[in-house]
Amino acid sequence: MRIEINVLGPLDVSIGGVSIVPTASKPSRLLAMLALNAGHVVTTAALTAEIWDRRPPPSGVPTLRTYVLKLRRMLDRALAGEHGTTSKDILITRRSGYLLDVAPSAVDAIRYDQLSVAGHDAVNNGDHETASRTLGEALRLWRGPVLADVAPGPQLGIEAMRLEETRLGDLYLRIAADLRLGRHHQLLGELATLCARHPLLENFCAQHMIALYRCGRQSESLNAFRRLRATMVDQLGVEPSIKVRRLHHGILTGHASTDEDDLVFNG
Structure with missing residues (x-):
């Protein structure tokens, strides 16, 4: 089962090549929040605050559950050929919220951060060839602005800003290494x-x-x-x-x- 989660550009989440990205704005924010926090529980409070710009309606929690249910249905359709695996094995309910249980390597933003750290280490060690190669590999993961087709709420906006600023810094360091070479x-x-x-x-x-x-x-x-x-x-x-x-x-x-x-x- 191949799961791919890409947020460094338009939101693209697929299982075995089958997209599970919702078309509506608020469910897309939900999926984006889970994707950027893959492997970690995202609380119900954090999700409702993101989806409704910190002003969730009284029906916010029940509506969130409806979005999760619809997302699980999309997951189950994508998992139709995977025997023994269901959406509840991937999108897991916890007491305080929800967890997207996927390998970190499935998420382009996580791979990017790992390569960025390795590139910075190479810079600090004066290894310009490795710095150029590693930071170049990291920067090639980008397909456009973070979550280019998702209207971000407050938390997604902060994370997108962090990633964009990191990208500019890494781009500068990669060029500096190339100049050194x-x-x-x-x-x-x-x-x-x-x-x-x-x-x-x-x-x-x-x-x-x-x-x-x-x-x-x-x-x-x-x-x-x-x-x-x-x-x-x-x-x-x-x-x-x-x-x-x-x-x-x-x-x-x-x-x-x-x-x-x-x-x-x-x-």
Whole structure:
């Protein structure tokens, strides 16, 4: 029996290739909450708060039970060819709530977090090749924004924000490892796109400046800094950080060095 739970993009939960994702919004939130907490009990209070945006109606608990019943019916249909396994073996009722009993490896967000930790360990050990490979594997699990087709409630919104912020940090570290490995030519297109998507994120701009400079494109590197500074002053009323300004000065004078690159990697 193959169970796949994907939340790093549109919600996709399937058993043996058969989807069990509800079409309605509130049951989808229920499944998303159980999926993101696979292997752990999610309390009835937490589920009703999520489904009804912290304002469950008096009928909230009975309605939740109805959603669980419908989800179990979908599970049973998907399990039709699996002898000896029923929906109650997978979606388990506990005294305080419900538990989705699946292997952690079935959930893309859990696999992502594990690979992210391993990638950070490689960075801390100075193993740039392993860091690039491991973080790259983690980032390839993403198919789009977290739960892209589910309107999140308060708890799902917080978890989606955590995962998105972790993704940006891991992306930065993976690019830093690739720069350390001399892959600046291959990074130019990716970094140009990231700077366009995140014009206020200094780290991606600094990495773009470094990659351009190493490719012999000093004027374009300086232009990247000018765009960053103009955007930050216009939208935030602040200058780029001292580390990025030092990098800009090194590129301007033609004396940017590996040591100055460290100002960005360690920031």
